[in-house]
Every structure is written in structure tokens, then in C-alpha cells.
Amino acid sequence: MRKGFVVLLALTIVGLAAIVGLAEMKYVTVMHGWPGEQAPAFQKIVSAFEDANPDITIIVEVVGRDRPALLATRLAQGNPPDLTPHPWIGTMKQWADAGEIVNLQGIVDTSDINPALVPIGEYRGGLYGLFIFPNVKSLVWYNPKEFAANGYAVPDTWNELQALSQEILDDGGVPWSIGLESGAASGWPGTDWIEDIILRTAGADFYDQWVAHEVPWTDARVKAAFEVFGDMFTDNFVLGGATGALTTNFGDAADPLFLDPPAAYMQKQATFINGFITDHFPNLVAGEDYAIFPLPGISADATPDGSIPLLVSGDVVTVFNNRPEVIKFAQFLTSETAANIWSSELGELSAYVDADPAQFDNPITRQAQEMLLNATVSRFDGSDLMPGEVGAGIFWTGILDYVSGIDLDTVLDNIEAVAQDAY
Amino acid sequence: MAGELQPSGGKASKNRARIGERIAARLDRSAPGRWVLRTGRAIARWLRSVRWNSWAFVAPALLLIGFFLVYPTVTTVVRSFFGRGTSLFGPNVEYVGLTNWKYVFTNEIMLTSLRNNALWAVLFTACTVGFGLVLAVMLDRVKYEKIAKSIIFIPAAISMVGASIIWKFIYAYKPAHLDQIGLLNGIVVAFGGEPLGWLIQRPWVNNLCLIAVGVWIWTGFCMIIFSAAYKNIPKALLEAARIDGANEWRVFRNVILPLLGPTAGVVATTMVVQVLKVFDIVYVMTNGNYSTEVIANRMYKEMFNYNNYGRASAIAVVLLILIVPFMIVNIRRFVSQEGGR
Numbered sequence: 087m088r089k090g091f092v093v094l095l096a097l098t099i100v101g102l103a104a105i106v107g108l109a110e111m112k113y114v115t116v117m118h119g120w121p122g123e124q125a126p127a128f129q130k131i132v133s134a135f136e137d138a139n140p141d142i143t144i145i146v147e148v149v150g151r152d153r154p155a156l157l158a159t160r161l162a163q164g165n166p167p168d169l170t171p172h173p174w175i176g177t178m179k180q181w182a183d184a185g186e187i188v189n190l191q192g193i194v195d196t197s198d199i200n201p202a203l204v205p206i207g208e209y210r211g212g213l214y215g216l217f218i219f220p221n222v223k224s225l226v227w228y229n230p231k232e233f234a235a236n237g238y239a240v241p242d243t244w245n246e247l248q249a250l251s252q253e254i255l256d257d258g259g260v261p262w263s264i265g266l267e268s269g270a271a272s273g274w275p276g277t278d279w280i281e282d283i284i285l286r287t288a289g290a291d292f293y294d295q296w297v298a299h300e301v302p303w304t305d306a307r308v309k310a311a312f313e314v315f316g317d318m319f320t321d322n323f324v325l326g327g328a329t330g331a332l333t334t335n336f337g338d339a340a341d342p343l344f345l346d347p348p349a350a351y352m353q354k355q356a357t358f359i360n361g362f363i364t365d366h367f368p369n370l371v372a373g374e375d376y377a378i379f380p381l382p383g384i385s386a387d388a389t390p391d392g393s394i395p396l397l398v399s400g401d402v403v404t405v406f407n408n409r410p411e412v413i414k415f416a417q418f419l420t421s422e423t424a425a426n427i428w429s430s431e432l433g434e435l436s437a438y439v440d441a442d443p444a445q446f447d448n449p450i451t452r453q454a455q456e457m458l459l460n461a462t463v464s465r466f467d468g469s470d471l472m473p474g475e476v477g478a479g480i481f482w483t484g485i486l487d488y489v490s491g492i493d494l495d496t497v498l499d500n501i502e503a504v505a506q507d508a509y
Numbered sequence: 510m511a512g513e514l515q516p517s518g519g520k521a522s523k524n525r526a527r528i529g530e531r532i533a534a535r536l537d538r539s540a541p542g543r544w545v546l547r548t549g550r551a552i553a554r555w556l557r558s559v560r561w562n563s564w565a566f567v568a569p570a571l572l573l574i575g576f577f578l579v580y581p582t583v584t585t586v587v588r589s590f591f592g593r594g595t596s597l598f599g600p601n602v603e604y605v606g607l608t609n610w611k612y613v614f615t616n617e618i619m620l621t622s623l624r625n626n627a628l629w630a631v632l633f634t635a636c637t638v639g640f641g642l643v644l645a646v647m648l649d650r651v652k653y654e655k656i657a658k659s660i661i662f663i664p665a666a667i668s669m670v671g672a673s674i675i676w677k678f679i680y681a682y683k684p685a686h687l688d689q690i691g692l693l694n695g696i697v698v699a700f701g702g703e704p705l706g707w708l709i710q711r712p713w714v715n716n717l718c719l720i721a722v723g724v725w726i727w728t729g730f731c732m733i734i735f736s737a738a739y740k741n742i743p744k745a746l747l748e749a750a751r752i753d754g755a756n757e758w759r760v761f762r763n764v765i766l767p768l769l770g771p772t773a774g775v776v777a778t779t780m781v782v783q784v785l786k787v788f789d790i791v792y793v794m795t796n797g798n799y800s801t802e803v804i805a806n807r808m809y810k811e812m813f814n815y816n817n818y819g820r821a822s823a824i825a826v827v828l829l830i831l832i833v834p835f836m837i838v839n840i841r842r843f844v845s846q847e848g849g850r
Contacts, residue, residue: 158595162596269796272798326685330682330683330684332709333709478814486798490709490711508815
């Protein structure tokens with residue numbers, strides 16, 4: 087009896103100590119949807135924060151492409167994650183209107199973030215997203231060794247690019263590799279093409295009007311942009327034609343450039359494809375075996391100062407629950423430490439205001455960072471700015487329909503019909 | 510009247526009876542009192558007639574069904590008359606009457622979905638039931654029956670998502686001059702043909718490809734049920750038919766099929782209920798693109814991607830209405846079977 091009592095007492099003391107200990111530990115839940123190499127890099131950032139703040143534990147949930155659905159259910163239940171990096175600016179605005187997210191204006195200090203990037207997260211006077219994981223999208227990836235071997239020059243203008251494509255075709259190769267497949271999100275790489283083309287043919291102001299649905303999707307300039315994209319298929323510039331583009335996953339679309347002999351020579355994709363290339367071909371060296379050049383401008387009227395417009399995207403950090411430890415972590419994510427871990431691990435861009443391009447080992451990251459810092463005209467990815475039904479719905483399927491042969495006017499009418507409902 | 514308050518014996522109940530008689534005598538004196546007495550006795554009679562024990566056993570299950578089935582169904586039907594938004598009801602949600610219903614029955618994408626669901630219902634059911642039946646009858650005659658049935662049944666054990674991923678690889682396409690990684694295109698190219706993008710050929714090829722995946726998963730299930738029913742047919746009947754000079758086809762058509770009729774009915778209704786809510790296969794393989802959209806996928810998109818709970822509710826109710834007739838048939842059959850015991 088006495089022995090039992092002693093054991094019980096010991097257990098109670100241990101239990102109380104554990105409860106007291108646990109009560110002092112603070113938890114922050116983070117949900118992100120980064121596959122592949124980005125997850126371990128983020129984990130390094132988390133570990134760096136936990137080392138500096140031993141009383142806070144970060145619980146990271148990695149979710150796939152169904153994250154919008156999961157977040158919707160968690161919000162409805164009332165227990166969203168504390169913090170999530172995401173690219174859906176349109177949805178962020180809906181959350182802000184519904185009061186689901188925290189206005190970080192005045193709570194988080196944004197002086198460490200590149201000032202060009204801060205406005206992306208602003209909405210109606212409040213700050214709802216910290217834009218700290220940027221991606222440059224207007225990049226054409228190519229194999230410099232193959233270019234040198236065949237005597238191809240990096241084009242500076244659109245006409246030179248078209249001439250190069252024709253030259254490759256005449257030599258018996260295929261110029262472009264395009265991958266539109268992406269599971270439930272299929273079609274999004276095509277929307278990047280259209281956005282880049284609109285910036286280069288109709289200009290940044292028209293781009294803003296188009297994204298805000300101040301001009302209809304049936305506008306002649308929108309139609310012309312789609313036709314520039316469609317011409318690549320009718321001119322046989324794309325590997326596998328429409329079927330090839332529709333069935334190739336975006337992450338595999340760079341692979342044909344590095345086969346022997348190469349099946350294609352150019353691919354337009356954002357900076358993150360770097361990780362996919364090194365994953366599929368571990369022996370390739372950045373800058374020597376694969377390199378980038380910016381997608382050239384198309385029309386001189388669109389960019390009066392002669393610069394090349396930059397299509398930017400990335401993830402903004404949105405906070406759902408306003409607690410001191412959550413804000414502390416959000417603040418840490420804007421810091422130079424976090425930015426340096428992110429860019430050195432992944433070759434990704436740094437949003438840090440004083441980021442020095444020379445610090446990057448990866449020449450591609452250096453080049454992209456310089457583009458980001460020097461761009462006079464840059465715009466955020468349009469489909470992420472539009473409301474869900476359009477930007478993550480009918481625009482994606484519209485691309486797929488157009489590429490698979492549906493008449494362009496029908497496609498644009500369909501998108502316009504949904505857009506009128508959605509805005 | 511007093512006789513209805515029969516004591517069951519013992520002092521306590523005799524006391525109760527005496528008190529009861531006194532109250533009854535008191536009440537009997539006035540007209541409203543007599544009314545109270547009458548309704549009181551009617552209630553007592555009803556209370557005695559109800560089988561409280563049975564209800565006590567069923568009550569927990571009924572409560573659960575009421576809470577998790579009836580309440581959401583009613584809420585969904587009501588929600589379908591309201592507009593977009595992610596809250597069930599509230600200040601941001603406005604009444605829109607039949608707008609969502611009009612959308613469900615007139616929008617082009619919804620009509621495509623309804624057409625595709627009809628295609629699935631007809632082809633999928635016909636193929637799974639047909640193949641299941643034929644396989645059950647034929648495999649009964651071979652020595653390796655058990656192995657064959659196990660192999661055919663294995664796909665039923667895989668999740669629908671897993672099967673969809675497998676078949677996505679089988680249908681994979683690579684441009685003609687590269688190596689094919691998809692089994693189907695590999696075979697086509699080996700025979701000298703051009704590879705095809707199976708899942709993007711609209712409108713019939715890709716739908717048939719998706720239905721093939723469903724048939725591959727579920728045929729084993731139908732075959733197992735038919736096999737059990739087939740083995741229950743008395744061998745004497747078949748022997749008698751053969752002795753009477755019927756060839757195998759006549760035996761199949763005139764003896765086996767009628768006897769397997771009831772089983773076929775059960776299997777067919779089960780398969781139709783399964784196929785009307787098909788989602789995983791379409792979601793994983795094409796996400797409804799290229800004219801392969803189905804109702805359940807549409808509901809998912811409207812709800813989670815577009816945050817339009819009103820439309821999603823309307824689509825959900827349509828799905829419910831489509832399935833209800835088959836459920837009624839199934840329940841009627843079940844009740845008549847139970848009643849026959």
C-alpha cells in the first residue's frame with residue numbers, strides 16, 4: 087500500500103513538472119505546400135529560428151496541391167494554421183475581407199524586405215502578406231554547350247528569338263519544350279506565357295486593367311496575346327506539339343534540353359525549376375550546362391524605356407493567428423538570416439533589401455537577382471491575383487482547351503462569362 | 510373505467526390503485542375533469558403499446574444518423590438556395606432563389622458533367638456486371654480458378670487514387686521520336702503506330718479510357734459475388750438441362766441467367782450507386798479537363814477552389830436525387846427478402 091502511494095506521488099510530481107514544462111513551450115503551426123528541395127531548406131530556416139528561440143517550437147505541415155481545400159476546411163472549423171506561405175493573392179484578399187487573417191501593418195517591421203516587393207502584400211491600406219519568397223518567371227532556360235556546339239546565339243529581341251527557333255527547326259531539332267500538365271492545376275504554365283506576352287505586347291498598364299477585369303477577356307489585345315502563344319504550336323516549335331505540351335508535367339519539361347541528343351533547346355520557366363534540373367541531372371553545373379536569358383520584349387510601344395518587363399511571383403507569408411510567438415517567427419522570416427538560408431540552399435532569390443547578388447554561388451541566381459533588383463517594370467503573376475474561379479479555374483482550363491484545339495473566341499467567351507460572375 | 514388501472518399485485522401497487530381510483534372519482538365529477546381523464550387514459554394506453562425496449566436499442570443509431578446524415582442533408586438543400594460564400598449562413602450569404610439550380614441545369618460544363626455521368630452509369634455498369642458474370646461462369650470450369658479469381662480481384666483492394674496513378678502511367682505519352690514510358694503507347698509504337706495522348710482525346714476516347722480504369726477496379730468485385738451465386742445453383746438443374754439436349758449457350762441463357770437474375774439486380778444497383786459518385790479517377794487523371802468532367806468533381810471544385818458553397822450544395826442535391834431511386838430499389842428488395850423469411 088505504501089509502495090503504491092509512493093509510486094503514485096512520484097508519477098504526480100513528474101506529471102506536474104511535465105505540464106509546467108509544456109506550458110512554457112510555445113507552439114507555432116506552419117503549413118506550406120513546397121515539394122522537393124524547398125521543404126528541407128525551409129526546415130533549415132525553422133531550425134535556425136528554434137535555436138535562437140528555445141522556448142518556441144515550430145510544427146510544420148507539408149501539404150500538396152490541395153492546400154486551398156484544406157485551408158478552407160480548417161478556416162471553417164476555426165483552427166487554421168498560425169502561418170502559411172502561399173501564392174494566392176486573390177484568395178488572400180478574400181480572407182482579408184472576411185477578417186480571417188491578421189493585418190500586419192505596424193506589427194511586423196518590413197524594413198528588411200526589398201521595398202519593390204512589399205506592396206504585393208498590401209490591400210486596402212493593410213499589410214496581409216509578407217512577400218519574402220520571390221520567383222522570377224520571365225526566364226528562358228537553355229543548354230549553353232548545345233548552343234555553342236550548333237552556333238546558336240542568345241537572342242536579344244523577339245524577332246531574333248523567332249529566327250533562332252526557325253533555325254533550330256531547319257537544323258532538324260525542336261526549339262521549345264513546354265509542359266502544361268500539373269495534376270489538378272494543369273494549365274498554369276500557359277497562363278505565365280500569356281501574362282509575359284501581354285506585358286510585352288500591350289504594356290504594364292493594360293496588364294493591370296486586364297488583371298482587375300477592367301477590360302474584358304474578349305479584348306483584341308488579349309486575343310492577340312493568346313494567338314502569339316498559339317502560333318508556337320502551329321509553327322511546330324513545340325516538342326510533341328499540342329499533345330506533348332498537354333501531357334508533359336511542368337517539372338519534367340526541362341529534361342529534354344539535357345538529353346543526348348537534346349530533344350529541345352529552350353524552355354520558359356521560373357527560377358524554381360533550377361531545383362528540378364539538379365534533381366533529375368545531379369551532375370549538371372549551373373551556368374555551364376544550363377543557363378538563362380530573359381524572354382525578350384516583343385513590342386517597342388509596350389515598354390517605352392526599352393527595358394524588359396519582369397513577371398514575378400512567389401509566396402507571401404500570411405498570418406492567421408495574432409500571437410507574439412507567431413509574429414516573432416514571421417519577423418524572423420523577413421530577416422537576412424532566413425533569406426540567406428533560402429537562397430544558398432536552393433539557388434532561389436533573396437527578398438532581403440540589401441541582398442548582394444555577388445554573394446550567390448549559383449550564377450543563375452546571381453543573374454535573376456540582378457534582374458529583380460534592376461527591373462523598372464515588374465508585375466506579379468496575374469492568375470494568382472485574380473479570384474479563384476478565374477485565376478485558378480477557367481484561365482487554366484482555357485489554356486488547355488485552346489492548346490487542344492478549341493476555337494479561341496469560344497475559349498475567351500467562356501473565360502469572360504465566368505469572370506463576370508466572379509469579380 | 511377503474512378496471513384499466515389494474516394493480517399488478519403487492520401492497521405498493523394496491524396503494525397506487527386506491528389513489529388512482531380516488532383521483533378518477535374526483536375528476537369524474539366535472540366535464541373538463543372527464544376530458545382530462547379521457548386523454549390521460551389515452552396517453553397511458555399509447556405509452557403501454559409502444560415497445561420502449563426496441564426504441565431504446567435503436568435510439569443511439571437513430572441519433573447518430575439524424576445528426577450526421579439528416580441534418581447535413583437538410584442544411585445542404587437549404588444552402589443551395591443561397592449564394593456564394595464559404596459560411597453556411599450569415600451576413601455575407603444572400604438568398605438567390607433558383608439561380609444555382611438554373612446554373613446546374615443550363616451551364617455548359619454542368620451539362621457535359623451530366624452527360625459524362627450518364628455515360629459512366631451505362632458503360633461502367635454494363636461492363637462490370639457483364640464481365641463479372643461471364644468470368645464467374647467461365648472460371649468455374651477451370652482448374653486454376655482460385656488463382657485467376659485472386660488476380661482479377663486484386664485491383665479492388667487498391668485505392669481508387671492508387672489505381673488512377675498506375676493507369677496514368679499506362680496512358681502516358683511521349684513525342685514519337687522519344688522512348689515511350691506508357692504501356693499503351695509502347696504497344697502501339699511496337700506495332701508501328703504513332704503514340705496517342707489517350708487522356709486528351711476528347712470527347713469519347715478519354716472518357717472510355719477513364720471508364721476502363723473503373724471497370725478494371727470493380728470487375729473483380731462483381732465476379733466474386735456472381736461466383737458465389739453461381740455455385741449455389743444446384744448442379745442437378747444444369748445436368749438435367751444438358752441431358753435434355755441443351756448446348757452450353759442455351760444452358761447459360763435459359764437456366765443460369767434467370768437464376769442469377771436477383772443477384773445481377775443487387776450487383777447492378779450497387780455498381781450504379783458507386784459510379785454516380787465517381788470522383789477519384791477523374792480528379793487524379795484529368796481533373797475533369799478535356800470534357801471528362803463529372804458531377805462529384807464539379808462539386809469539389811465549386812466548394813473548395815471557388816468558395817461557392819451555394820452552387821456546390823445544388824450540385825450535391827442533384828447527385829442525391831440521382832442516387833435515391835436506386836437506393837429505394839435496393840431497400841425494397843432487401844425488405845422483401847427479409848419479409849420472406
